[in-house]
Amino acid sequence: MANYDEIAARLRTAYAGPTIAPLREGLEPTDVEGAYAVQTINTQFWEAQGRRIVGRKAGLTAKAVQAQLGVDQPDFGALFDDMRVADGGTLDPAKTLQPKAEAEIAFVLGADLLDPGTTVEQVAAAVATVHAAIEIVDSRIADWKITFADTVADNGSSAFFVLADEGLPLAGLDLEGAAMEMDVGGKTASTGVGAAALGNPLNAAAWLAQTLASRGEPLKAGDILLAGALGPMVALTPGDLVHARIAGIGECSFTYKG
Numbered sequence: 001m002a003n004y005d006e007i008a009a010r011l012r013t014a015y016a017g018p019t020i021a022p023l024r025e026g027l028e029p030t031d032v033e034g035a036y037a038v039q040t041i042n043t044q045f046w047e048a049q050g051r052r053i054v055g056r057k058a059g060l061t062a063k064a065v066q067a068q069l070g071v072d073q074p075d076f077g078a079l080f081d082d083m084r085v086a087d088g089g090t091l092d093p094a095k096t097l098q099p100k101a102e103a104e105i106a107f108v109l110g111a112d113l114l115d116p117g118t119t120v121e122q123v124a125a126a127v128a129t130v131h132a133a134i135e136i137v138d139s140r141i142a143d144w145k146i147t148f149a150d151t152v153a154d155n156g157s158s159a160f161f162v163l164a165d166e167g168l169p170l171a172g173l174d175l176e177g178a179a180m181e182m183d184v185g186g187k188t189a190s191t192g193v194g195a196a197a198l199g200n201p202l203n204a205a206a207w208l209a210q211t212l213a214s215r216g217e218p219l220k221a222g223d224i225l226l227a228g229a230l231g232p233m234v235a236l237t238p239g240d241l242v243h244a245r246i247a248g249i250g251e252c253s254f255t256y257k258g
Contacts, residue, residue: 003026004026004034004037004038004041005041006026007023007026007027007038007153008038008041008042008045008153010023011038011042011140011153011154012042012045014097014140015097015140017097018097018142019097019098019139019140019141019142019143020140020141020142021141021142022141022142022145022146022147022150023141023149023150023153024147027147027149027150027153028149029147029148029149029150030147030148030149031149032148032149032152034149034153035148035149035150035152035153036152036153038152038153039077039078039152039153039154039155039156042155043078043155046080051080051081051082052080052081053078053079053080053081054079054080054081054084054222054223054224055079055219055223055224055225055226056076056077056078056079056208056212056219056223056224056225056226057076057077057078057079057135057156057158057161057225057226057228058074058075058076058197058204058205058207058208058225058226058227058228059074059075059076059077059137059151059156059157059158059228059229060073060074060075060148060151060228061074061196061197061198061204061207061227061228061229062192062196062197062228062229062230062231062232063196071147071148071151073148074198074204074207074208074228075148075151075152075156076156076208076211076212077152077155077156077157077158078155078158079158079161079224079226083158083159083160083161084160084161084162084163085136085160085161085162085254086162086254087162087163087164087165087252087253087254088252088253088254089162089254089255090254090255090256090257090258091136091160091254091255091256091257092257092258093236093238093256093257093258094258095159095160096136096138096159096160096236097138097139097140098138098139098143098144098235099136099137099138099159099160099235099236099256100136100137100138100233100234100235100236101134101135101136101137101182101184101233101234101236101242102134102135102137102182102190102229102230102231102232102233102234103132103133103134103180103181103182103190103192103229103230103231103244103246104132104133104134104135104197104201104226104227104228104229104230105130105131105132105133105175105178105194105197105201105227105230105246105249106130106131106132106133106161106163106164106224106225106226106227107123107127107128107129107130107131107170107201107205107224107225107227108127108128108129108131108167108222108223108224108225109126109127109128109219109220109221109222109223109225110126110127110128110129110221111125111126111221112126112218112219112220112221113126113209113212113213113218113219113220114213114218115209115210115213116210116213116214117210118206118209118210118213119206120200120202120203120205120206122206122209123202123205123206123209124170124202126221127170127205128167128169128221129167129168129169129170130167130168130169130170130173130175130249131163131164131166131167131168131249131250131252132164132244132245132246132249132250132251132252133161133162133163133164133226133244133252134161134162134182134242134244134252134253134254135158135160135161135162135226135229136159136160136161136162136236136254137156137157137158137159137233138157138158138159138160139151139154139157140154141154161224161226162252162253162254163224163252164250164251164252165252166250167250168249168250173248173249174194174248175194175200175201175202175249176193176194176195176199176200176201177193177194177195178193178194178230178246178247178248178249179191179192179193179246179247180192180193180194180230180231180244180245180246180247181244181245182231182234182242182243182244182245183241183242183243183244183245184234184236184240184241184242185237185239185240185241186241189234190231190232190233190234191231192229192230192231192232193230193231194230194246196228196229196230196231197227197228197229197230198228201227201228202227204227204228205225205227208225208227230246236256237256238256238257238258239255239256239257240255240256240257241253241254241255241256242254242255242256
């Protein structure tokens, strides 16, 4: 079995390409503890290099995405400041390997969530604003042939994200019933609803708050929280304009070009 530091280094190197083989020889597909150990090594490495964590992502919260990837439970990854793409901005294809886009509901927190027993109600009380978002996921594993351990070790298969400039207060919003449409290249490529994220994006947020607090890495005021995809992810082609609309929440976009 390869050690965790070696696996972490292989993943970091793969960001520049080419992709690498699945991590089967070092991580069993269901090795949750080992996979998060690898993720933590890289998170700490990047922080030491000066990258700044601005939030977290909950992943694999939609049954459609779980089915695409062959997994059956959520995961999480770190969001760094240099992963943010401006709403209406561009993402250079040279910075990605095999990217896919997915539309999400995001929260910006106005209070810390320190309790491993954090409830949905406590999360709701801590939310400052609710935003439409697009996550651009990517995998350093060749052909997306990933297990749960692969994607966890690979920082939740994260890459970049777009957050709508305009956010709304949570009160009165129908998160569960919010309909999502995402256009890619001028055509509707993915549809879904807020309930896809563990029944309600607040449920996904509570799971994330509980999980991180129990690890001694709680969510803090100001953090951006991506609550998970509302529909299937869509592969990107250079030149694509990606535009997500979430009814009652807002919209955001970016163009995949150099």
